[in-house]
Amino acid sequence: KQEVTQIPAALSVPEGENLVLNCSFTDSAIYNLQWFRQDPGKGLTSLLLIQSSQREQTSGRLNASLDKSSGRSTLYIAASQPGDSATYLCAVPSGGYQKVTFGTGTKLQVIP
Amino acid sequence: GAVVSQHPSWVICKSGTSVKIECRSLDFQATTMFWYRQFPKKSLMLMATSNEGSKATYEQGVEKDKFLINHASLTLSTLTVTSAHPEDSSFYICSATLAETDTQYFGPGTRLTVL
Numbered sequence: 001k002q003e004v005t006q007i008p009a010a011l012s013v014p015e016g017e018n019l020v021l022n023c024s025f026t027d028s029a030i031y032n033l034q035w036f037r038q039d040p041g042k043g044l045t046s047l048l049l050i051q052s053s054q055r056e057q058t059s060g061r062l063n064a065s066l067d068k069s070s071g072r073s074t075l076y077i078a079a080s081q082p083g084d085s086a087t088y089l090c091a092v093p094s095g096g097y098q099k100v101t102f103g104t105g106t107k108l109q110v111i112p
Numbered sequence: 113g114a115v116v117s118q119h120p121s122w123v124i125c126k127s128g129t130s131v132k133i134e135c136r137s138l139d140f141q142a143t144t145m146f147w148y149r150q151f152p153k154k155s156l157m158l159m160a161t162s163n164e165g166s167k168a169t170y171e172q173g174v175e176k177d178k179f180l181i182n183h184a185s186l187t188l189s190t191l192t193v194t195s196a197h198p199e200d201s202s203f204y205i206c207s208a209t210l211a212e213t214d215t216q217y218f219g220p221g222t223r224l225t226v227l
Contacts, residue, residue: 034216036218044156044205044218044221045218046217046218089155089156100146100158100207100216101158102148102155102156102157103155104155105155
């Protein structure tokens with residue numbers, strides 16, 4: 001059974017800092033990994049999708065890397081802004097085609 | 113891009129009533145839709161997989177008679193919470209998969225509060 005863990009569970013940083021969110025998964029036989037953002041009371045917003053053949057993906061200030069062999073992914077946020085404050089979830093396929101297991105989430109607060 | 117909508121966005125109901133939540137893929141056909149539930153301060157948990165024209169597949173521990181799922185067309189799946197109780201209060205999110213890709217597109221979610 002796929003288990004996905006995110007560290008840290010919560011993070012508070014001053015505006016402008018670069019930061020790294022970590023995601024680890026137990027079953028490395030995945031074909032992709034997604035990072036999502038969730039604002040309080042809202043649905044998910046997809047940030048980045050990394051295919052198993054890729055090592056990283058970039059979108060603006062976000063960069064996600066994937067190391068299948070070690071079962072890890074990181075989400076790097078450059079020059080953080082208060083608007084980045086949200087919960088970040090990683091998700092990997094598990095237990096069958098297109099089913100997804102979500103990580104425990106990292107709640108980020110960027111202080112102005 | 114692929115858009116998934118949910119209706120209603122929030123609902124408050126009395127204990128014992130049934131509530132239906134709709135999930136629609138607006139600009140694509142989705143043979144498979146997924147329903148998730150999120151408890152406060154917890155991550156999303158998959159409840160069931162909904163395939164068009166067939167019975168839904170429920171995850172272990174999810175009561176199929178409690179959470180009725182119907183996927184009558186390639187653009188619509190519904191989740192009905194029957195005889196709702198306060199412990200059913202939660203955030204329900206659906207997702208739909210674009211057939212040509214592995215990407216799931218998520219709806220905005222429905223917040224259910226049972227009094």
